[in-house]
Amino acid sequence: MxxxxxxxxxxxxxxxxxxxxxxxxxxxxQQQTVKVVGYATHEFESNLVKWSVTLSQRVSMSGTEEGYRLMAKKLGSFKEVWESTGISADEFKVFPITVNGEYGNGGQVGYNLTQRIYLLSNDLEKIEQIAVNPAVFVNAGLAFDNSQMEFFSTDLEDIKKDLLGAATQNARERAELIVSTTDLQVDKLLSARSGVFQITEPYSTEVAGYGVHNTSSPIKNIKVTVSAEFSLK
Missing domain, CATH: 1.20.5 (Single alpha-helices involved in coiled-coils or other helix-helix interfaces)
Incomplete structure (x- = not known):
C-alpha cells in the first residue's frame, strides 16, 4: 500500500x-512585435461658409426704446440687401439684441445695442467677395462692428476615416522597412491608437496636444498619426 x-x-x-x-x-x-507611428496628410477645400456680422446702435440713457426701433430698421435693411444679392442661404440666424451700458469719465453715458447675424451658404466665392468688400451694405447705410468668415467641410468625417486608414497603412509600411534587414516579417496588427487631428491652413506648422481645427482658410490641410503595434513572424 x-x-x-x-x-x-x-x-x-x-x-x-x-x-x-x-x-x-x-x-x-515571448511574442516578437514592432511598434511604429504612421502618418497621413490630405489637402481639401471647404464647401460651406459661415459669415457672421454684428449690427450696433449707441443711444443715450433715455434712448433705449428708440434704439430698439433703429435696430429693427437696420435688420430689415440687412435682409433687403441680402435678398438683392441673389445669394442663397442654407440658414439665416438672427440672435436677440443685447444691451450694454456705456461709460465715460463721469459714469454711465448711455447704452450700446448689438445684434449678431450669421449666414450659412455653399457659395463661398460670392460670400467672400461681399465680406471683403461690403459696399452693397455700406451704400444702404449699414456698417458692421464685426465681420467674420468661417469655412467648413460637410465631408470632414469621411475625410477623417480615409485618413486613418492611410495612416495605418503607412504604419505597416514603416514596420516593414524597420524589419527589412532581418529574417522577420510583419504579420498581424495587434493594436492601434489614433492621435488627434490637426486641421490647419496649407503649409502651417501649427500643432496642439488637443488638436487644431482652423476655420479661417477655405483650403485646409488635415494631418493625423496612428500608433500601431504589429506581430512578427
Whole structure:
C-alpha cells in the first residue's frame, strides 16, 4: 500500500514538474512585435461658409426704446440687401439684441445695442467677395462692428476615416522597412491608437496636444498619426 502511494505521488510530481516546465518555456518565448507611428496628410477645400456680422446702435440713457426701433430698421435693411444679392442661404440666424451700458469719465453715458447675424451658404466665392468688400451694405447705410468668415467641410468625417486608414497603412509600411534587414516579417496588427487631428491652413506648422481645427482658410490641410503595434513572424 505504501509502495503504491509512493508511486502515485511520484507520478504526480513528474506531471507537475512537466507542466511547470512547459509554462516556463512558453513564458520565455515571448511574442516578437514592432511598434511604429504612421502618418497621413490630405489637402481639401471647404464647401460651406459661415459669415457672421454684428449690427450696433449707441443711444443715450433715455434712448433705449428708440434704439430698439433703429435696430429693427437696420435688420430689415440687412435682409433687403441680402435678398438683392441673389445669394442663397442654407440658414439665416438672427440672435436677440443685447444691451450694454456705456461709460465715460463721469459714469454711465448711455447704452450700446448689438445684434449678431450669421449666414450659412455653399457659395463661398460670392460670400467672400461681399465680406471683403461690403459696399452693397455700406451704400444702404449699414456698417458692421464685426465681420467674420468661417469655412467648413460637410465631408470632414469621411475625410477623417480615409485618413486613418492611410495612416495605418503607412504604419505597416514603416514596420516593414524597420524589419527589412532581418529574417522577420510583419504579420498581424495587434493594436492601434489614433492621435488627434490637426486641421490647419496649407503649409502651417501649427500643432496642439488637443488638436487644431482652423476655420479661417477655405483650403485646409488635415494631418493625423496612428500608433500601431504589429506581430512578427
Amino acid at each position: 505504501k509502495n503504491s502511494t509512493a508511486v502515485i505521488l511520484g507520478l504526480f510530481m513528474v506531471l507537475a514538474f512537466g507542466v511547470f516546465g512547459w509554462y516556463f518555456k512558453q513564458s520565455r518565448q
